[in-house]
Amino acid sequence: xxxxxxxxLAEDFNNLQGFARNEFDTIAAxxxxxxxxxxxxxxxxxxxxxxxxGPGSYYVSGQRYAMEVSVTFNFLxxxxxxxxxxxxxxxxxxxxxxxxxxxDFLIDVDTGDAEPSSVAMQSARVASLAVVLGTEAAxxxxxxxxxxxxxxxxxxxxxxxxxxxxxxxxYYAASIPELDLRLKDQEAVQSVIGDQVATIRTDxxxxxxxxxGLVPRWVVESMASDIALLKxxxxxxxxxxxxxxxxxxxxxxxxxxxxxxxAEVQDGVRFPFSSVAESELELExxxxxxxxxxxxxxxxxxxxxxxxxxxxxNEDTTANPLPLSQYEFATTTYKVMQRSAMRIRAGAGRTPxxxxxxWAERPEIEYRRATFIxxxxxxxxxxxxYETTSLTPNPAEQSGLSGTIARLEGYxxxxxxxxxxxxxxxxxxxxxxxxVQTFASGQYGWVIRVDLMVTEKxxxxxxxxxxxxxxxxxxxxxxxxxxxxCTHANIxxxxxxxxxxxxxVFLDRGLLQPGKRYAFAIRSSxxxxxxxxxxxxxxxxxxxxxTASGLELADTQTQVMFELRTCEFKxxxxxxxxxxxxxxxxxxxxxxxxxxxxxxDGSIIPEIRRQGTSEWxxxxxxxxxxxxxxPITVNLRLRFVGTKDFMPGIQLNGSRVQVGKLGxxxxxxxxxxTVPSTQVVKAKVVLEHFKxxxxxxxxxxxxxxxxxxxxxxxxxxxxxxxxRVERTFSWTATEITSAISALTFKMTGSVVAxxxxxxxxxxxxxxx
Numbered sequence: 001x002x003x004x005x006x007x008x009l010a011e012d013f014n015n016l017q018g019f020a021r022n023e024f025d026t027i028a029a030x031x032x033x034x035x036x037x038x039x040x041x042x043x044x045x046x047x048x049x050x051x052x053x054g055p056g057s058y059y060v061s062g063q064r065y066a067m068e069v070s071v072t073f074n075f076l077x078x079x080x081x082x083x084x085x086x087x088x089x090x091x092x093x094x095x096x097x098x099x100x101x102x103x104d105f106l107i108d109v110d111t112g113d114a115e116p117s118s119v120a121m122q123s124a125r126v127a128s129l130a131v132v133l134g135t136e137a138a139x140x141x142x143x144x145x146x147x148x149x150x151x152x153x154x155x156x157x158x159x160x161x162x163x164x165x166x167x168x169x170x171y172y173a174a175s176i177p178e179l180d181l182r183l184k185d186q187e188a189v190q191s192v193i194g195d196q197v198a199t200i201r202t203d204x205x206x207x208x209x210x211x212x213g214l215v216p217r218w219v220v221e222s223m224a225s226d227i228a229l230l231k232x233x234x235x236x237x238x239x240x241x242x243x244x245x246x247x248x249x250x251x252x253x254x255x256x257x258x259x260x261x262x263a264e265v266q267d268g269v270r271f272p273f274s275s276v277a278e279s280e281l282e283l284e285x286x287x288x289x290x291x292x293x294x295x296x297x298x299x300x301x302x303x304x305x306x307x308x309x310x311x312x313x314n315e316d317t318t319a320n321p322l323p324l325s326q327y328e329f330a331t332t333t334y335k336v337m338q339r340s341a342m343r344i345r346a347g348a349g350r351t352p353x354x355x356x357x358x359w360a361e362r363p364e365i366e367y368r369r370a371t372f373i374x375x376x377x378x379x380x381x382x383x384x385x386y387e388t389t390s391l392t393p394n395p396a397e398q399s400g401l402s403g404t405i406a407r408l409e410g411y412x413x414x415x416x417x418x419x420x421x422x423x424x425x426x427x428x429x430x431x432x433x434x435x436v437q438t439f440a441s442g443q444y445g446w447v448i449r450v451d452l453m454v455t456e457k458x459x460x461x462x463x464x465x466x467x468x469x470x471x472x473x474x475x476x477x478x479x480x481x482x483x484x485x486c487t488h489a490n491i492x493x494x495x496x497x498x499x500x501x502x503x504x505v506f507l508d509r510g511l512l513q514p515g516k517r518y519a520f521a522i523r524s525s526x527x528x529x530x531x532x533x534x535x536x537x538x539x540x541x542x543x544x545x546x547t548a549s550g551l552e553l554a555d556t557q558t559q560v561m562f563e564l565r566t567c568e569f570k571x572x573x574x575x576x577x578x579x580x581x582x583x584x585x586x587x588x589x590x591x592x593x594x595x596x597x598x599x600x601d602g603s604i605i606p607e608i609r610r611q612g613t614s615e616w617x618x619x620x621x622x623x624x625x626x627x628x629x630x631p632i633t634v635n636l637r638l639r640f641v642g643t644k645d646f647m648p649g650i651q652l653n654g655s656r657v658q659v660g661k662l663g664x665x666x667x668x669x670x671x672x673x674t675v676p677s678t679q680v681v682k683a684k685v686v687l688e689h690f691k692x693x694x695x696x697x698x699x700x701x702x703x704x705x706x707x708x709x710x711x712x713x714x715x716x717x718x719x720x721x722x723x724r725v726e727r728t729f730s731w732t733a734t735e736i737t738s739a740i741s742a743l744t745f746k747m748t749g750s751v752v753a754x755x756x757x758x759x760x761x762x763x764x765x766x767x768x
Contacts, residue, residue, distance in 0.1 A: 036060050036150050037173035038091060041067070041129075043153060048161030049076045051089075053152075058091045058127035059173055065093045065127040075157055078133060082408075085157050086134040086142050090149040094126045138357070160716055242675040245764035247358045250370045255744070258669040266345075267355040267407070268688065269668045269747065269760035273660035275585035281594060281655040282579040291576050291640075296484075296508040298653030299339070299595075301446060302574040302640050304567035309445050309512075311563040312538045313453070315496045319558040321455040321529040324522070327433040328546045332523070334428045334466050336480045337420040339595040339651060341372035344606060345412040346619045347589030347627055348754065349662045351689040352407035353761040359405075365423065371414050373593060373656065379423045410622025419511050419597050422479055430464050432525035434546040436475045437560040439519070439538075441512040444599055444646035445566035447482070448509065450520055451502040453494040453531035453561045461526020462487050465505040468519050475519035475544060475551060482510035494531060502563070509649060511597060512566070519544075522560070532558035569647045578636040580611065586630030587659045588754055590619065594655035602642030604650055608634045628755055630661060662754040670745040673765070677741045679733040680768040685747070686714070686761040687725045694752040697760070699729045701745050704736050724761075743767070 040056025052072045058065040078087060097120035104114035129152070134143035142154060150171045156163040174182075246253045251265040264270040283293070283300075293300045359367040365379055406413040450465050463486045469479040484507040495501040512518060522530070535557050543554040581587065592606060607616040610626035611633040617624050618639075626634065640647055681701055690697075699706055706729035715724040743765065751757050 036171065038127075038150065038152050038171055039173040039175075041152050043165060043167070045162060045165070046072070049079070050074045051155065051162065051165065053089065053129060056127070056152075057173075058093060058150075060093045063093075063125060065091075065125040067127040067129065071129050073129075073131060075131075075155065075162065078131070079157050079161070080136040080159055082159065083136055083138045083140070084159075084163065085136040085140045087155040087157055088132040088134070088143050088145060088151045089153050089155065090130050090132050090145060090151050092128050092130060092149060094128055096124055096126055098122050098124050098126075158715065160718060242678075243764065243766045244673050244675075245762065246670070247355050247762050248760065249355055249358060249362070250366070253671050255669040255671050260667050260746075261669050262663070263666050263668040263747075265668075267412075267759075268351075268353040268762075269666070270349060270351075271662050271664070271666045271749070271751065271754070271757050273589070274663035275583060276658060276660040277581075277583045278656065278658045279579075279581075281592070281650070281652045281657055283652075284577040284579050288576055290574055293652060294508050297651060299509050299649055299651045301509065301567065301649040302569050302571060302576075302642075302647045304446075304569045304647075306448060306565045307568040309447075309564050309566040310439060312533050312541075312559055312561050313563050314533055314537055314561075318496075318561065319532040319534050319556075322435065322532050322556065322558065322560075323527065323529045324433050324435060324524050325458070325527040327435070328548050329431070329433055329525070330546055331429060331431040332434065332477055334430060334468075334480045334483055334521075335422070335425040335478045336428060336466075336483055337422050338377075338424040338426060339420055339597050340416040340418055341368075341377065341421075341593065342413070342415040342596040343371055343591070343593040344619055345589070345591045346410060346622055346625060347660075347662075348410060349589055349757050349759075350410050350412050350622070351757065351759050352409060352412075353688045353759055355761055356405055356407055368416065368423075372416065377424060379421075380425060408622065410625070411620055413620075415596070419513070420481060428480075428483055430466070430523050432461070432464070432523045434521055434523045434551070435530075435554075435560065436519050436521045436544040436551060437562065438470060438473070438475065438517060438542045438544070439564070440517050440540050441514060443512075443514045444601075444643075445512045446509050446646070446649070447507055447512060447564060447566050449484075449504050449506045449565045451499075451504050451563040451565065452522070454491055454503045454528050455494055455531050456529040457491050457493050458527035460488055461524045461528065463491060463503065463505060463522065463524045463526070463528065465507065466521045466523070467507055467510040468521065470517045470519050473517060473542070475521060477521070481518075482507045484508065488526065491526075491528065520562075520564075531561040532556070533561050534558060566645075567647075569642065569644055572641070572643055572647075574640040574647070576638055576640070578638060580633050580635055581608075581657065581659045582633045583659045583661060584632060585661045586632055587634055588627045588630050588662055589658075589660045590627075590634075591658040591660070592619075592656070595651035596648070597650075598648035599642070599646055602640070602646055602648040604648045605639040605641070607637050607639055611635055630754075634659075662757060664751050664754060666747075666749040668747045668760070670743075670763075673743045673745075675741060675743055675767045677739040678767040679731075679736040679739050681731040681736065681743065681765060682768075683729045683745060683763060683765040685727050685729075685763045687727060688759045688761045689717070689722050690725045690758045691722050691756065693721075694756060695749070695758045696751075697727065697747060697749040697758075699745060699747050701731055701736070701743050702740055703746070704731060706731055707735055 037059045038056060040054060042054040044052045046052055050072055052070055054070050055067050058067070073089070075087065099120060099122035100118050101121050102116045102118055104116050107113055107115045132143045132145060132149070134140055145151060151168045152171065153168050154166045248265050248268045254263070254265055255261060262272045264272050283291070289303060291300050291302055292304065369379055403417040404413065404415040447467060452463070464483065466477070466483040467481045469476050469481065471479070484505045486503055486505045491503050492501045494503070538559040541559045543556065543559055544551040545554045581590065590608070596604065598604065606619045608619065608625065609616045610629070610631045613626065616637065617626060619625065638650070642648055683699060683701070685697070685699070687697060709727050709729045712726045713723050714726055717723065745763070745765070747760060749758070749760070
């Protein structure tokens with residue numbers, strides 16, 4: 001309160017405003033909300049990469065913080081490189097002193113002298129907007145916010161700009177008139193349907209009882225939901241009679257035997273090769289000493305020395321020799337797992353599409369059969385294994401689920417998971433008695449041989465050794481890694497102290513992994529005896545022998561005396577020249593498919609160079625590959641990188657290297673789709689990397705040209721020229737003069753230059 005002739009203090013004037021502010025805060029908190037809410041902040045998009053946000057209010061426990069002016073955000077530097085990311089527009093509440101002015105302050109009461117000083121004349125509550133970036137991913141998620149932030153909206157960024165904006169309405173502060181209007185609307189609805197709602201439980205009970213004998217209600221609800229989602233996904237029009245389509249993951253729905261068919265179906269319909277040459281990987285110099293190629297399989301690894309990795313040899317503590325012939329004679333089918341496969345495709349025609357993600361909706365075996373096509377690779381899959389894969393590739397790379405799929409501009413990479421595949425096997429039938437020794441592996445290593453000590457050689461019978469994995473500690477003949485045989489003529493009688501009398505069984509590069517347990521089976525039809533050591537000499541192993549009921553744990557209290565030898569590589573990096581790749585018409589595409597084994601510490605990098613030049617370029621660097629000039633010959637080399645214990649390897653025998661030159665014309669023909677009789681058809685195709693000035697695509701159905709087409713641009717590339725386009729073709733009774741009940745589509749495409757081509761990502765059709 002103020003009175004006449006009463007002294008006034010500075011804080012009195014501040015209190016005038018403070019009391020008013022506190023009253024407004026209390027009213028807002030008690031009548032409106034104590035939560036954090038926002039109002040205003042209207043959002044517009046001036047360009048592909050910018051958003052403008054208008055003024056607004058931010059309420060925190062009833063306290064109003066204001067943003068008085070518009071703010072513009074440019075997301076150009078935040079655009080993802082390959083996929084998408086979410087960005088949050090978040091609010092912060094700031095209490096600041098502002099409106100700085102020069103004011104005189106009395107410094108001498110007697111003289112009245114004053115001194116100026118710059119002071120804040122206003123205490124303001126200011127709301128500010130900031131950007132919080134999410135992580136780039138194929139299926140991006142919202143970024144995590146701090147406790148003092150709320151979001152007014154989410155911005156989805158693509159590689160070329162803003163894809164969409166979502167307002168965060170859960171934090172929006174509705175006004176009293178808005179709330180009143182919503183309440184009146186609700187009351188109006190209640191007055192109309194109140195009686196029906198009151199009896200709906202009884203009505204639903206009657207419906208449920210009537211369908212109880214048909215199918216469970218949850219099945220119908222689930223089907224209805226799925227069908228609604230599918231229709232929305234396919235953008236089906238009302239009134240359609242039939243629909244279908246092709247994702248072009250493979251050519252199962254393509255009439256590849258059609259007279260004019262000329263197309264490649266690989267993650268989309270693509271331009272075919274006008275010229276192609278195919279061969280196996282071969283060394284430039286067959287006598288190259290920097291690598292070693294197995295005589296059994298053609299598997300190539302860098303040069304190495306043989307070292308003893310695991311040995312139970314102890315000539316001072318030998319136990320009684322073990323006669324192999326004393327155990328049950330049987331015939332066993334060893335299933336030798338083949339090495340995992342990889343495929344590299346590089347060239348101008350390798351435009352990435354989004355088809356690869358649809359492999360996740362199909363059995364994984366279909367992806368493998370369509371991709372890894374070298375050496376007549378055959379997959380044998382039990383029925384129980386037929387399930388959809390967890391593979392979820394994206395335009396860049398997705399690894400660690402079920403292999404690796406990479407789809408980059410000009411470079412594709414596919415790789416099977418693990419080191420070997422139990423779905424790709426080579427069956428070998430071996431007869432004789434069997435002794436199996438298990439052991440544990442502590443590190444990576446290529447096993448090249450097993451040395452046994454034969455104390456007594458029988459008159460006949462080879463010795464076969466099968467290196468296999470174990471399952472629950474037991475030897476598993478269905479998961480054999482490698483197998484080798486020592487003929488009877490090469491079996492030696494062991495003389496203690498003389499390593500030249502070891503009986504050596506050579507193996508075709510069996511890979512051991514750290515932390516796993518393995519076994520090697522010794523099988524022979526001969527009456528040989530092998531040296532043994534007491535159990536306590538090798539506590540990490542276990543001995544199994546063949547019996548009438550199968551393998552059983554031996555009660556001999558001994559273990560096999562053996563020496564397991566692996567590779568110690570001479571170098572951790574090695575480069576080897578391969579046979580040149582040639583095509584008289586010129587090369588602008590390279591496709592390599594082979595069995596390949598690597599670890600996190602080791603890999604093989606294929607590199608090429610145009611003949612007559614000096615620069616080697618990895619196939620991974622698609623933009624720098626010397627293929628734009630379509631050279632007739634390119635040099636090829638492989639660069640091995642690893643460790644002394646483990647270097648990667650690649651199988652030459654059965655590998656496939658294809659070089660090609662793309663054509664400028666493409667014709668794809670579908671299989672015949674059966675539909676209800678119709679004269680009205682619509683077909684939609686999605687074109688990737690399409691450049692209207694240089695690219696063309698037309699379509700017919702049953703050789704009837706379309707009435708025309710409409711284009712809708714889905715995305716525009718960074719160059720502003722190439723686009724992702726949805727093209728819709730239409731046919732009516734004018735084009736289809738008599739009703740048809742089978743549809744055969746034909747797409748005809750052309751390009752100006754093979755260095756710049758497009759792909760058809762998918763096709764869907766509807767009939768009416």
